[in-house]
Amino acid sequence: MQVLKLITKNAFRHKLRTGLTVLGITIAILAFGLLRTVIGAWYAGVEASSATRLITRNAVSLVFFLPLSYREKIRQVPGVTEVGYSVWFGGVYISEKNFFPNFATDAKTAMDLYPEFVLPAKQKKEFLRDRKGAVVGIKTAERFGWKIGDTVTLKGTIFPGNWEFVIRGIYHGARKSTDETQFFFHWNYLNETLKKAAPYRADRVGWYLVGVKSPDMAADVAASIDKMFKNSLAETITETEKAFQLSFISMTEAIVMVIRLVSYIVIVIIMAVMANTMAMTVRERTGEYAIMKTLGFGGLYIGALIFGESLIIAAAGSALAILLTFPAAKAFGDYLSQYFPVFIVSRTTIYMDMAAGLVIASVAALFPARRAIKVRIADGLRRIG
Amino acid sequence: MYKAGPPIVVVRNLNKSYRRGDEIVPVLEDITFDIGQGEFLALMGPSGSGKSTLLNLIAGIDMPDSGSIEIGGVDITSLSETGLARWRASNVGFIFQFYNLIPVLTAFENVELPLLLTGLSRKERREHVETALDVVNLTDRMDHYPGQLSGGQQQRVAIARAVVTDPSILVADEPTGDLDRVSAADILGLMDRLNIESGKTIIMVTHDPRAAEKAHIIRQLDKGVLNAGSETHH
Numbered sequence: 001m002q003v004l005k006l007i008t009k010n011a012f013r014h015k016l017r018t019g020l021t022v023l024g025i026t027i028a029i030l031a032f033g034l035l036r037t038v039i040g041a042w043y044a045g046v047e048a049s050s051a052t053r054l055i056t057r058n059a060v061s062l063v064f065f066l067p068l069s070y071r072e073k074i075r076q077v078p079g080v081t082e083v084g085y086s087v088w089f090g091g092v093y094i095s096e097k098n099f100f101p102n103f104a105t106d107a108k109t110a111m112d113l114y115p116e117f118v119l120p121a122k123q124k125k126e127f128l129r130d131r132k133g134a135v136v137g138i139k140t141a142e143r144f145g146w147k148i149g150d151t152v153t154l155k156g157t158i159f160p161g162n163w164e165f166v167i168r169g170i171y172h173g174a175r176k177s178t179d180e181t182q183f184f185f186h187w188n189y190l191n192e193t194l195k196k197a198a199p200y201r202a203d204r205v206g207w208y209l210v211g212v213k214s215p216d217m218a219a220d221v222a223a224s225i226d227k228m229f230k231n232s233l234a235e236t237i238t239e240t241e242k243a244f245q246l247s248f249i250s251m252t253e254a255i256v257m258v259i260r261l262v263s264y265i266v267i268v269i270i271m272a273v274m275a276n277t278m279a280m281t282v283r284e285r286t287g288e289y290a291i292m293k294t295l296g297f298g299g300l301y302i303g304a305l306i307f308g309e310s311l312i313i314a315a316a317g318s319a320l321a322i323l324l325t326f327p328a329a330k331a332f333g334d335y336l337s338q339y340f341p342v343f344i345v346s347r348t349t350i351y352m353d354m355a356a357g358l359v360i361a362s363v364a365a366l367f368p369a370r371r372a373i374k375v376r377i378a379d380g381l382r383r384i385g
Numbered sequence: 386m387y388k389a390g391p392p393i394v395v396v397r398n399l400n401k402s403y404r405r406g407d408e409i410v411p412v413l414e415d416i417t418f419d420i421g422q423g424e425f426l427a428l429m430g431p432s433g434s435g436k437s438t439l440l441n442l443i444a445g446i447d448m449p450d451s452g453s454i455e456i457g458g459v460d461i462t463s464l465s466e467t468g469l470a471r472w473r474a475s476n477v478g479f480i481f482q483f484y485n486l487i488p489v490l491t492a493f494e495n496v497e498l499p500l501l502l503t504g505l506s507r508k509e510r511r512e513h514v515e516t517a518l519d520v521v522n523l524t525d526r527m528d529h530y531p532g533q534l535s536g537g538q539q540q541r542v543a544i545a546r547a548v549v550t551d552p553s554i555l556v557a558d559e560p561t562g563d564l565d566r567v568s569a570a571d572i573l574g575l576m577d578r579l580n581i582e583s584g585k586t587i588i589m590v591t592h593d594p595r596a597a598e599k600a601h602i603i604r605q606l607d608k609g610v611l612n613a614g615s616e617t618h619h
Contacts, residue, residue, distance in 0.1 A: 003501070009489035291485045294446050295499045295546075296474025298467060377446040378438075381481075 003301075007308035014281075018313055021277045025317025025360060026324065028270035029353050033325040034332060035263035036349045041333075042249060042256055044342035048177045049241035051215035053113060056208040056225055057244075059235035062088075065204035066234050074208055077224045079217040084109030085205035087187060091154030091163060093144065099338045100140045102154065102183040104190040107135075113209050116174040117182075123148065123169035131189050133168035137180035139337055141170045154183075159190065161197070181341035210238070267356050274364035278310050282368035289372045290380025299373035306372060310365035311358075318357030322350055390422035393553065393586050394443060399452035401438055401609075412438045413609045416452070422553075425580045425587045427600035435609040436590040437558055443588060444477050444556040445469045457553060474502045478547030478585075480576075482559035484539040486531040492518065492542045493527040499550050517545040521575060537568030544575055548585070555579065557589040561596050573599045 012018055040047075056074065058064040065087075074083045086105040092098070107128060111117065119127070119135060126148075127133040136146060146152060150167045165185050173180045187205070194202040212221050222238035229236045239247075249256065282289075289302050325345050333343030399416040402409050412435045420426050428436045441447040443454060445461045454461050457476065464472055479485075486495045496517050500510045518524045521541035531539050540560065547555055557576065561569035577599050579585045589600060597603050605612045 006487075006490065006494075013489055287485070288487055291479075291481075291487070292498070293470065294444075294473065294479050296470045296502050298470050378441050381441075381446075381485075 003304070004308070007305055008312060010281075010285075010305065011309045011312040017277060017280075021274060021313055022317045022320065024270055024273050025314055025357070026320040028266050028360075029318050029321030029356055030324050030328060031266050032263050032356055033321060033345065033349055033353050034328060035259050035266070036352055037325075037329050037332075037343060037345050038340070039256055039259055039263075040346050040349065041340035041343045042252070044177055044179070044340070044344075045245040046242055046249065048116070048175070048179065048342070049245050051218065051240065051242070052212050053241040054210040054212060054218060054222055054225075054238050055241055055244040056210055056222075056236050056238040057206070059226075059237045062206065064234070065201075065206060066208065066236065068203045068205055070208065070229065070234075070236070071205075073228060074210060074225055077221055077228070079213050079221045079224075080210055081213055082109055082113055082209075082211035084113050084209040084211075085187065085207065086110065086184075086209065087190060087204075087206040088158070089154070089156070089163075089185075089190070090158040091156055091183075093152065093154055098144070100143075100181050100183055101179075101341075102185075104187040105184045107184070107186050110184065110209065113211050116178045117171040118174050119169045119171045127168035130166060130168050131186055131192075132164060132166050134165035134183060134185040135169035135171055136167055136183045137341075138170055138172050139180040139341065140183060141167070143337065146170075159194065159201075161193075163193075176344050177342050179341040181337060267360065271360050271363050274310070274314065274360050275367065277313070278306065278364045278368045281309065282306060282372050286372065286375060286380045287383045290375070290377045290383070293377045293380070302372050303369045306369040307362070307365045311361040314357045314361035314364070318353055318360075321357075322353050325349075325353070390424070392419035393422040393424075393457055394420035394588070395453075395455040396420075396443070397453045397455075399439075399442065399454065400450045401435070401442060401447070402450055411609055413442075413449070416609075416611050418604065418611060420586060420588065423580070423584045423586055424602060425577070425600045426589065427597040427603045428588065428590045428606060429592070429594075429597055429603055430606035432592075433608075434606040436606050439606065440556050440558055440588060440590050444479065444554075445473050474499060475550060476552050476554060478550070478552040478555045480540070480543055480547050480555060480557035480560045482562040484531070484536070484543045484563075486539055486542055486546075488531050491528050491530055492523060492534065492545075495531070495542055496527075496545045496549050499546060503550065513549055514545075517549040518542075520548065520579075521545045535568070536564050537571055540564060540568070540572050541575065544572070544579075548579065548583070553586060555585050555587045557587065559591055559593075560589065561591070561593055569593070569596065 058066055071083050084106040086103045089102045089104050091102045127135050146167050148167055152165050154163045156163055191202055212218050218240055225238040226236050329345045397417050399413055401413040402411045430436050442449050493514055496514045497510055518527055521544050523541050561572055573596055580587050591597050
């Protein structure tokens with residue numbers, strides 16, 4: 001007879017109680033995993049950012065544009081490899097609930113600067129050739145059933161009017177963490193239209209995308225760019241793509257903090273439930289532990305039995321939760337894809353799930369085990385009969 | 386008539402009390418007696434007289450306030466908790482009123498339990514368990530769980546568990562207290578056999594005069610005191 005066998009038999013002695021506890025742990029760890037994934041999704045843009053890309057924007061605010069003329073000046077800064085630019089278009093497809101990020105961009109450069117957006121060569125060629133052409137991520141294309149050659153009309157919110165585009169390319173992400181929901185089209189198309197309809201808004205860009213030779217040069221290049229436009233009508237702030245993304249997240253940091261807090265509270269609650277289960281179990285078996293002590297088994301052995309039992313229950317719940325996390329995250333991610341374009345269960349989340357299971361098992365067993373070890377044999381034997 | 390061997394248990398000036406709130410309740414007072422090797426001793430007395438407490442002290446599962454208990458030349462009152470656990474594992478076999486088997490283990494596994502603390506291999510353990518179950522005539526029930534056995538059968542499994550490590554002393558606390566007359570007679574017969582054939586020293590607490598008749602010596606305890614002249618020899 002093995003010790004493990006006794007632990008396993010003990011763990012499933014009260015099937016209903018163990019089953020309910022396992023279910024509780026499963027739900028708690030699943031919730032924990034999903035909440036951690038939500039936090040991960042919040043930071044997906046940061047994670048996907050490149051260390052060799054800088055963003056130059058208006059020092060006052062992102063809503064203020066920069067002159068197109070800055071491009072050539074930025075290009076002259078030592079260490080800069082390429083300079084592209086973009087404008088947040090903010091177009092709406094049919095209704096506002098169909099949100100997806102859409103940009104007007106310097107198409108050719110943008111595609112060079114973002115190699116993680118994988119587009120077949122033929123589609124890229126077609127896109128560059130068509131002034132009204134647009135490229136869309138596979139997730140958005142699938143969401144609305146768009147195919148190559150389809151005409152799509154977006155209603156402008158920042159730039160009024162109905163804007164027609166022809167889908168010329170559908171990109172896939174090079175990595176799992178790549179956002180596959182974006183829609184981008186030629187900045188020239190936007191600018192030419194603005195020149196006619198609102199000339200004072202023409203020849204301006206929302207931000208510049210600056211490629212640098214190496215991450216080591218990023219700080220110097222950023223400082224040089226900002227210095228160049230100091231005391232101009234449109235001063236700039238240049239930062240790494242990561243810092244740029246983080247500045248968005250900082251606006252919603254309180255929400256992230258609350259989600260993080262809730263994820264820990266869920267674990268604390270289930271820890272209390274599990275501790276109650278273990279306390280009941282140990283109280284019921286005080287007599288049995290006294291018998292085992294009588295036979296010569298030491299406190300360490302009794303403690304191992306209790307910890308082992310707690311570990312088996314927590315491990316069963318955690319394993320189930322981890323298995324369910326993937327389909328649950330997939331369903332969750334699909335449902336909220338417009339808010340969380342990248343919703344992936346990371347390896348770290350799985351490790352944290354395991355760690356949470358281990359902590360639940362250990363903390364829940366701690367006090368009951370201590371009590372079982374401390375109880376005098378004679379007192380334990382009195383509980384029998 | 387039984388002829389006592391040299392003393393295996395030497396109890397001297399034993400005192401034990403319990404605390405009930407602020408009150409100290411004496412349970413055993415100045416107990417002194419010997420138990421000879423191979424002796425079958427019955428401890429009798431009314432409820433609360435301290436029989437079970439005395440048995441627990443001799444078996445090393447409780448500690449006295451003062452006095453000494455020497456068993457086989459070892460003063461068990463001087464042993465640490467771990468030392469005492471080790472000593473119990475190899476020197477004492479326990480038989481309880483309510484059998485006290487682990488319900489999730491089969492008869493075989495229950496008997497094997499004390500052997501897990503020894504360095505025996507799996508094969509050796511199996512041999513020992515089968516021998517012990519053979520002694521109590523239960524080899525055909527070795528895969529049964531306690532819940533599938535009668536009270537008498539469960540007590541026989543408990544006896545097999547008590548003897549599987551071949552201890553020199555068996556302590557039994559009301560071993561027939563939960564059994565019908567036939568099963569009780571069966572268990573007492575078994576204990577008698579272990580005493581005569583295997584030379585086990587047996588210390589039994591009982592209320593039952595019929596059970597006590599099996600013993601060589603009966604000692605009476607009353608209010609924590611071993612009655613002078615209470616010793617009855619069979």
